[in-house]
Amino acid sequence: MKNQYIDISLPLDSELPVWPGDPNAIIERVSSIGQGDGHNSSRINSSLHWGTHLDAPYHIVETGWTIDQIPLAVLIGPVQVIEIPEVREIKADHLKNFKIQGCKRLLVKTQNSAFWNESPLKFHQDFTAFSKDAAEYLLDCGIKLIGIDYLSLDLYSAIDLPVHHLLYQQNVVGVEGLDLRQVSPGNYHLICLPLNIKSGDGAPVRAVLLKQ
Amino acid sequence: MKNQYIDISLPLDSELPVWPGDPNAIIERVSSIGQGDGHNSSRINSSLHWGTHLDAPYHIVETGWTIDQIPLAVLIGPVQVIEIPEVREIKADHLKNFKIQGCKRLLVKTQNSAFWNESPLKFHQDFTAFSKDAAEYLLDCGIKLIGIDYLSLDLYSAIDLPVHHLLYQQNVVGVEGLDLRQVSPGNYHLICLPLNIKSGDGAPVRAVLLKQ
Numbered sequence: 001m002k003n004q005y006i007d008i009s010l011p012l013d014s015e016l017p018v019w020p021g022d023p024n025a026i027i028e029r030v031s032s033i034g035q036g037d038g039h040n041s042s043r044i045n046s047s048l049h050w051g052t053h054l055d056a057p058y059h060i061v062e063t064g065w066t067i068d069q070i071p072l073a074v075l076i077g078p079v080q081v082i083e084i085p086e087v088r089e090i091k092a093d094h095l096k097n098f099k100i101q102g103c104k105r106l107l108v109k110t111q112n113s114a115f116w117n118e119s120p121l122k123f124h125q126d127f128t129a130f131s132k133d134a135a136e137y138l139l140d141c142g143i144k145l146i147g148i149d150y151l152s153l154d155l156y157s158a159i160d161l162p163v164h165h166l167l168y169q170q171n172v173v174g175v176e177g178l179d180l181r182q183v184s185p186g187n188y189h190l191i192c193l194p195l196n197i198k199s200g201d202g203a204p205v206r207a208v209l210l211k212q
Numbered sequence: 213m214k215n216q217y218i219d220i221s222l223p224l225d226s227e228l229p230v231w232p233g234d235p236n237a238i239i240e241r242v243s244s245i246g247q248g249d250g251h252n253s254s255r256i257n258s259s260l261h262w263g264t265h266l267d268a269p270y271h272i273v274e275t276g277w278t279i280d281q282i283p284l285a286v287l288i289g290p291v292q293v294i295e296i297p298e299v300r301e302i303k304a305d306h307l308k309n310f311k312i313q314g315c316k317r318l319l320v321k322t323q324n325s326a327f328w329n330e331s332p333l334k335f336h337q338d339f340t341a342f343s344k345d346a347a348e349y350l351l352d353c354g355i356k357l358i359g360i361d362y363l364s365l366d367l368y369s370a371i372d373l374p375v376h377h378l379l380y381q382q383n384v385v386g387v388e389g390l391d392l393r394q395v396s397p398g399n400y401h402l403i404c405l406p407l408n409i410k411s412g413d414g415a416p417v418r419a420v421l422l423k424q
Contacts, residue, residue: 005284013410027260027409033274038373040271040413045257048239052408059252062245072217072420076403161250191288193405193418196264197239198225201252206405206418208284 006188006209008107009052010116010179012044016051017123019151025050048202052177054194055153057168059201060161064168067200074144074173078212079105079190081183086111089155090130092137105145105190106138109180112150116179125156135166145192147175147207175207187212218400218421220319221264222328222391224256228263229335231363237262260414264389266406267365269380271413272373276380279412286356286385291317291402291421293395298323301367302342304349317357317402318350321392324362328391337368347378357404359387359419387419399424 010016014026025046031037049055054075057064082098084090090108100106110128115121127150130138135153138146146153146167153174154163167174175192189210194203222228226238237258243249261267266287269276294310296302302320312318322340327333339362342350347365350358358365358379365386366375379386387404401422406415 005288007284007408009408011280011408011410012412023255027412029413030259033272038272040274042260042409042413043235043258044260044407044409046255047242048254048256060245060250062252068223072219076217076420191403191405193403193420195256195407195416196219196221196223196418197254197256198223200224200239201241201254204407206408208288208405 004211006182008178008180008183008207008209009205010177012051012204015121017121018047018050020123022047048197048200048204049176051204052175052179052207053202053204054192055164055168055174055176055202056200057171057173060164060168065171067194067197067203070173075192075194077105077190079107079188079209081107081109081180081185081188083109083185088126088128090128090134092131092133095134095137100143101141103141103143106143107147107175107178107180109149109183109185112148113181115150116181127151127156129153129155130163132162132166135163138167139170139172143172145173145175147178149178149180151177175205178207183209216423218394220390220392220395220419220421221417222389224263224416227333229333230259230262232335234259260409260412260416261388263416264387264391264419265414265416266404267376267380267386267388267414268412269383269385272376272380277383277385279406279409279415282385287404287406289317289402290424291319291400293319293321293392293397293400295321295397300338300340302340302346304343304345307346307349312355313353315353315355318355319359319387319390319392321361321395321397324360325393327362328393339363339368341365341367342375344374344378347375350379351382351384355384357385357387359390361390361392363389387417390419395421
């Protein structure tokens with residue numbers, strides 16, 4: 001029982017920022033041993049697209065996979081982690097600096113990761129995300145799962161969500177809100193398991209890496 | 213991408229029964245492409261002990277591990293699945309029919325599994341669970357993770373939760389609400405990942421098996 005897993009899921013509590021306009025996410029204790037109850041129990045009330053979460057393609061594309069249609073074999077397996085620092089918009093040319101052809105799963109660590117060091121946490125609009133031509137390049141490379149260390153694959157200003165549309169139309173799955181602070185670039189084994197939400201448009205996930 | 217994973221997590225929707233007295237669990241669509249929104253998005257409002265879920269020992273024992281303190285190496289690794297049919301209370305003598313000494317992770321399939329075939333689903337009080345002497349035997353065997361195919365390790369009538377207390381005092385973790393209908397007894401690789409709830413007393417999980 002000594003495997004060296006790296007947890008790349010944000011700790012979930014009510015302090016974690018939500019997407020602007022979403023109601024707050026709440027995790028609250030409803031019974032407490034300290035107050036004389038027989039057990040500690042809590043409830044969650046949140047968007048399915050909160051914290052470290054998976055978008056089902058159906059989030060954006062009506063004919064796309066729902067969460068429970070995504071093959072587990074897409075969510076578990078070899079993954080490449082690359083780092084693209086000091087860039088606001090990730091373009092195809094940035095990705096071409098890495099050997100990602102034939103890579104099925106790709107996680108991109110950016111300057112976003114520093115946002116998770118703040119206390120208290122707050123939502124940042126100036127996060128790093130992908131350009132449309134980067135999405136096209138990811139498709140060309142055969143990527144099936146793409147992850148990033150903030151809450152959208154598209155820039156905040158890209159309100160038509162071109163990256164989401166391009167990728168999800170091809171049933172690529174997107175993992176948003178990853179915590180890659182402890183991860184060095186390299187090759188890992190990914191386990192990224194969303195809750196099994198029936199017909200879900202998204203789901204919070206627990207995601208971990210094992211060094212290869 | 214052809215691994216043969218077996219999903220042992222119940223599909224989550226608002227129809228899944230809750231523990232008597234708990235408020236309903238709700239998964240609801242809050243924006244919908246079909247109604248002119250830019251995306252499909254939903255929210256969840258549920259107990260952390262709903263559906264297929266993990267109890268942190270802290271659920272019952274104030275000094276026990278919280279969800280985020282459970283080592284990932286406990287949640288991932290070899291597991292034995294045994295079947296004990298036609299029994300209402302699983303006693304140590306039932307367990308002694310199997311070679312489970314030295315087994316770190318054990319999932320028990322019972323007649324409970326048939327409850328998940330019903331439509332609509334409803335809560336059953338007459339579910340199968342463990343006796344106190346079974347819990348003592350599990351500790352003797354060195355079990356670190358124990359799972360069952362209904363919503364408690366204790367019988368419904370065991371309101372003082374003796375099995376929970378015995379196991380969780382030793383930081384054994386319990387997986388409740390497993391869907392073992394498609395699983396034959398045998399040896400598997402388990403991946404059982406709860407949401408990373410900060411200081412959580414429990415968490416919904418996605419759990420899968422890979423045949424060894």
